[in-house]
Amino acid sequence: DGGITQSPKYLFRKEGQNVTLSCEQxxxxxxxxxxxxxxGQGLRLIYYSQIVNDFQKGDxxxxxxxxxxxxxxxxxxxxxxxxxxxxxxxxxxAHRGNQPQHFGDGTRLSIL
Amino acid sequence: AQKITQTQPGMFVQEKxxxxxxxxxxxxxxxxxxxxxxxxxxxxxxxxxxxxSYDEQNATEGRYSLNFQKARKSANLVISASQLGxxxxxxxxxxEIVNDYKLSFGAGTTVTVRA
Numbered sequence: 001d002g003g004i005t006q007s008p009k010y011l012f013r014k015e016g017q018n019v020t021l022s023c024e025q026x027x028x029x030x031x032x033x034x035x036x037x038x039x040g041q042g043l044r045l046i047y048y049s050q051i052v053n054d055f056q057k058g059d060x061x062x063x064x065x066x067x068x069x070x071x072x073x074x075x076x077x078x079x080x081x082x083x084x085x086x087x088x089x090x091x092x093x094a095h096r097g098n099q100p101q102h103f104g105d106g107t108r109l110s111i112l
Numbered sequence: 113a114q115k116i117t118q119t120q121p122g123m124f125v126q127e128k129x130x131x132x133x134x135x136x137x138x139x140x141x142x143x144x145x146x147x148x149x150x151x152x153x154x155x156x157x158x159x160x161x162x163x164x165s166y167d168e169q170n171a172t173e174g175r176y177s178l179n180f181q182k183a184r185k186s187a188n189l190v191i192s193a194s195q196l197g198x199x200x201x202x203x204x205x206x207x208e209i210v211n212d213y214k215l216s217f218g219a220g221t222t223v224t225v226r227a
Contacts, residue, residue, distance in 0.1 A: 031213070042217040045215070056212070100162055103156060104156075105154075
């Protein structure tokens with residue numbers, strides 16, 4: 001089945017540790033996105049990529065990093081510089097233009 | 113400035129009744145798209161319906177319809193014949209060409225359907 005796979009579903013981070021969230025899509029979409037959602041809130045854009053080997057900062061990029069070496073994959077690293085990383089992280093992808101973004105099932109990140 | 117405003121934090125609706133979720137937006141772009149997503153308690157985001165700024169007809173998808181009033185910059189979602197499975201958080205979002213096709217989301221409205 002075509003779709004977006006995020007892993008792991010739950011992730012725990014120790015102080016000073018970097019962690020990487022995986023996002024893979026087999027929809028042949030050009031654009032991929034990472035969002036952060038805090039409890040009871042809307043989604044805020046962290047990073048996005050419109051094409052392989054290129055990505056741009058979103059509204060809350062500080063403390064995060066990404067790479068886009070393959071069309072299918074857009075991993076997000078939460079670095080130790082992100083002091084409040086506890087949140088729900090959603091990855092999405094889309095064809096370019098006014099096409100809806102399709103989302104993965106999300107990763108819940110907590111601090112140990 | 114807030115691009116998407118959803119003024120209803122939470123709503124209750126009786127099963128089989130219709131419910132309208134409000135969404136207003138702010139843009140100076142002539143070409144944009146409006147989206148509604150549903151987020152159940154499990155967390156996944158489900159695309160429901162899309163309205164383009166140049167579409168003359170209101171979008172409909174099954175029990176979902178979008179009441180698009182361009183002059184008022186309003187894109188309300190109407191869910192008809194509510195079902196218990198409609199209980200979820202609903203987000204309005206806008207995509208603007210001038211904003212590099214990024215989506216801006218509202219804060220969401222929680223809908224609880226009562227039996």
